[in-house]
Amino acid sequence: MAPDTEIIAGYEVYTPEAAAELKSTESSQKGRPYHPLDQLTVTEIIEVAEIVTSTFSKNSLKFNVITLKDPIKAEYIAWRDGVGPKPERQAFVIVLMDGGCQVNEILVSLPRKSILAQRTIDDVMPILTLEDLDVCERVARADPGVIQACKDIGIHDMNEVYFDGWAVGADERYGFDRRLQQGLAYWRSSENDNQYAHPLDFCMVIDTEREEVLRIDIRRVDGKRVPVPRKSHNFLPEFISDGYITDRLKPIDVTQPKGVSFTMNGNELSWAGYKMHIGFNYREGIVISDVSVDDMYEKRRRMIFNRLSVAEMVVPYGNPDLPHHRKHAFDIGEYGMGLMTNPLKAGCDCKGAIKYLDAVMSTSRGYAAVLPNAVCIHEEDNGLLYKHTDYRDGTVVSARDRKLIISQIITAANYEYGFYHTFSLDGTYKLEVKLTGILNTVPLARGESATPHGTQVAEGLNAHNHQHLFSLRVDPALDGPNNSVVQNDAVSTDIPVGQAGNLYGNAFHCKKTLLKTSKQAACDYNHETSRTWDIINPNKLNPACKKPIGYKIISRESPGLLCRPGSLVWRRAGFTRHTLWVTKYREDELFPAGNYVCQSTGQPGWPYNETVVDWAARDDNIENDDIVCWLQFGITHFPRTEDFPLMPAEPLSVMLRASNFFEKNPALWVPPTSVDKDNSSRDLNKCCGGGGSRPVVTDRSGAAPKL
Incomplete structure (x- = not known):
């Protein structure tokens, strides 16, 4: 890991200081010019962010997207076919400003280090990033209403509750002044337990930018809360390693002794x-x-x-x-x-x-x-x-x-x-x-049927169609x-x-x-x-x-x-x-x-x-x-029991x-396969053609080979 970097969700994150150390070697990709369709590099992303930040210095910026802007097709094809200049390398950026959720699109020229175009768009919402989805779990665990909803079904330790952030789709209760997501709730009996074996009977609607729970939607059956399915259904080795069957399958190795083609x-x-x-x-x-x-x-x-x-x-x-x-x-x-x-x-x-x-x-x-x-x-x-x-x-x-x-x-x-x-x-x-x-699961109430809109894949668990x-x-x-x-x-x-x-x-x-x-x-x-x-x-x-x-x-x-x-x-x-x-x-x-x-x-x-x-x-x-x-x-x-856990x-x-x-x-450009040694259980002659493209198994005398 490079200095001034950190690992987040599997990504190695580069600060401007860490990116500066890469610039001397990365800028030319070891002497090879960038292809117009190559994704933006580490240093290019940092440069684009600095250009945008310096232009909107009076605003607090949240970057949603910094990505390559594909060149105009006609210009790119002219370059590809050798009849036009190389297209300018550009970046497309989406930012949210001043804690709001209004989309601002920005087009940046990398060689000119300047903004080419900018516009603000109303009544749309940008993509939910991994950082946005992390808001769901953090905010839900601290919300008093969510804590009470968990206590009411016997869960008192919020560290045992996990929330999957989902896009909300569309919710008629809210307009485009709020950037929404919904949180689906689950319980774990231990740190590595399969949470989808323990779905809870509620979900929340969350304002991503204001970081607040707006609504807790609880599903009740006959006016009552649905109990938490408590039986575990785990698949990690620590839970089932003693049950693995290790003597039925022999290893399969894939080798390419002369390398790839x-x-x-x-x-x-x-x-x-x-x-x-x-x-x-x-x-x-x-x-x-x-x-x-x-x-x-x-x-x-x-x-x-x-x-x-x-x-x-x-x-x-x-x-x-x-x-x-x-x-x-x-x-x-x-x-x-x-x-x-x-x-x-x-x-x-x-x-x-x-x-x-x-x-x-x-x-x-x-x-x-x-x-x-x-x-x-x-x-x-x-x-x-x-x-x-x-x-x-x-x-x-x-x-x-x-x-x-x-x-x-x-x-x-x-x-x-x-x-x-x-x-x-x-x-x-x-x-x-x-x-x-x-499978995405929901809890079943006692005596409740999963059909017709789902399948009961385990006790108390419904997986919807x-x-x-x-x-x-x-x-x-x-x-x-x-x-x-x-x-x-x-x-x-x-x-x-x-x-x-x-x-x-x-x-x-x-x-x-x-x-x-x-x-x-x-x-x-x-x-x-x-x-x-x-x-x-x-x-x-x-x-x-x-x-x-x-x-x-x-x-x-x-x-x-x-x-x-x-x-x-x-x-x-x-x-x-x-x-x-x-x-x-x-x-x-x-x-x-x-x-x-x-x-x-x-x-x-x-x-x-x-x-x-x-x-x-x-x-x-x-x-x-x-x-x-x-x-x-x-x-x-239509889920099956074999699809779970x-x-x-x-x-x-x-x-x-x-x-x-x-x-x-x-x-036919591919020559017939030659087999020098047959490893099958039957002593066959050569398989299907000699070396090169000439098939050699038998002659044309009319006598079929005996196997």
């Missing part, structure tokens, strides 16, 4: 013909830009995506009773996926030969905070890539796939989410999310800036059985619908037609099939939002109303639920806080234009696959 030049990554830039920010976490690939058939580098990021998610709970109706967490827009990221550990979170990237955030005082090992980059075996066996003579050609994984794991109070951006050798990109952690809904933002650039989207539906032919063209009734085809406007492109998944969508470049035809080159969107795990139209969640989480939105690209339209999600109402056309619903309502042309696709996917979770990881994903993008199978 990817290289890093700063934050620019090259792997198996792919190139991309890995960025990171407080809100989206991982941002992947400039995804391109070497096409071995066309003998040139080809662009695929300008930018990929997880832009929003929401977890709406399905119990209508007060105060549970307020539980619908926007874990990206309300808390920031970058801010909630875990420091990763080899062998636990990632396995094999690993490259880590750190994350750099800011604190409320304008200091820099470094989270080590925030991003994991590694390779994994991915099973079969291709295979064919000639049944006549047994000749086999086969190759193993592998995948490059760029991942982060976040902790959102009780839940953990693992995000895995995955590229494989056939040109596929997949975003996989793994859900784990602990809920959904996890994600939005992947895709800024495509398939062989150029102008792309279109085509909807694909598998349908039977309209020709009746027995008539010409469908004599035997077996004809079916792919019905293709070009989406021409943003209103038309608000689409839902259709299981009956196995619906997919193609992002295409209509200006470039595949020479083999004479169809536009494209990438196919496959989003089968796409449950619709179950909250009723017109409800608070339906208004606030408008992006969940459709599986796909396609909008015309505009600067700064990055977040489908709006720039300011905390306490948002979802009112259409809200100033400074438009959503993807507003953008689609413009009904812009999206045919052969610069477009953005918003892909929704997720899961509806610690939930086994549940995966879900969305995928984009090359669709007539390449002239032929790009996986």
Whole structure:
């Protein structure tokens, strides 16, 4: 740890004095100029804070956000393609002044060390940082009303009570003159006890800036308080180590004796013909830009995506009773996926030969905070890539796939989410999310049933039904800036059985619908037609099939939002109303639920806080234009007893696959796998091809090998 630093919630916090010691080595990153998309460094964050503080010296400032301002897209692409100057490095800052909660946006030029623009915005609330959420527990424990609410159910030591800070959603009792959060209350029987086994029957509404409890909402059943569930359900080794089964599983080691197959030049990554830039920010976490690939058939580098990021998610709970109706967490827009990221550990979170990237955030005082090992980059075996066996003579050609994984794991109070951006050798990109952690629980009164809005996962514990809904933002650039989207539906032919063209009734085809406007492109998944969508470049035809080159969107795990139209969640989480939105690209339209999600109402056309619903309502042309696709996917979770006390990881994903993008199978660039020694239980000959690309298992004499 550097001098003048301290560790807070896993972050190493740098004061201006500590940052000054880094400046001489950090400013050029050991001689390499900064990439325009690299996150702000420790010294840059300190410099930005000093510029803002000196300008508003008469005010007391609370920094909410200091982050990189992405360069204007056209200017950045001109620089990337070698036809324009390097964009100016700028920072975007949100500050609260003089103990208030009014948002002040500031744009700072780093090279000019000056403020370029500043504006004050009314009736919006900024993201809740980790420091803001800490206010909840500190204030609640000292509040007389909260202390009495605990005494009334037999809890007298407030050090045994813990409070999870949550965004309040929207509370009609308060306006935008108060910056709100709610506190969910739990009890622990010991320091490391699982608090979610002991939920309490009340929650508070707290003013974050004034640091006061505004309201204590107590849930009563038949007019009575609900008793605290006292039975412990723990999962830490200190509680269950004697019960571990240690003799059933042998170790699995992942080794790469010649090292990894990817290289890093700063934050620019090259792997198996792919190139991309890995960025990171407080809100989206991982941002992947400039995804391109070497096409071995066309003998040139080809662009695929300008930018990929997880832009929003929401977890709406399905119990209508007060105060549970307020539980619908926007874990990206309300808390920031970058801010909630875990420091990763080899062998636990990632396995094999690993490259880590750190994350750099800011604190409320304008200091820099470094989270080590925030991003994991590694390779994994991915099973079969291709295979064919000639049944006549047994000749086999086969190759193993592998995948490059760029991942982060976040902790959102009780839940953990693992995000895995995955590229494989056939040109596929997949975003996989793994859900784990602990169910959000509430206490059951004696004789009370958990159904129909939840599941009793243990004695006295109700886990409510809920959904996890994600939005992947895709800024495509398939062989150029102008792309279109085509909807694909598998349908039977309209020709009746027995008539010409469908004599035997077996004809079916792919019905293709070009989406021409943003209103038309608000689409839902259709299981009956196995619906997919193609992002295409209509200006470039595949020479083999004479169809536009494209990438196919496959989003089968796409449950619709179950909250009723017109409800608070339906208004606030408008992006969940459709599986796909396609909008015309505009600067700064990055977040489908709006720039300011905390306490948002979802009112259409809200100033400074438009959503993807507003953008689609413009009904812009999206045919052969610069477009953005918003892909929704997720899961509806009806809790099981197996999900408690610690939930086994549940995966879900969305995928984009090359669709007539390449002239032929790009996986053929990978030579067949050679096995010099077979370690299986059967004495086979060689597995699936000799060295290089020539398959050698048998000759073509016609005699099949005997196994």
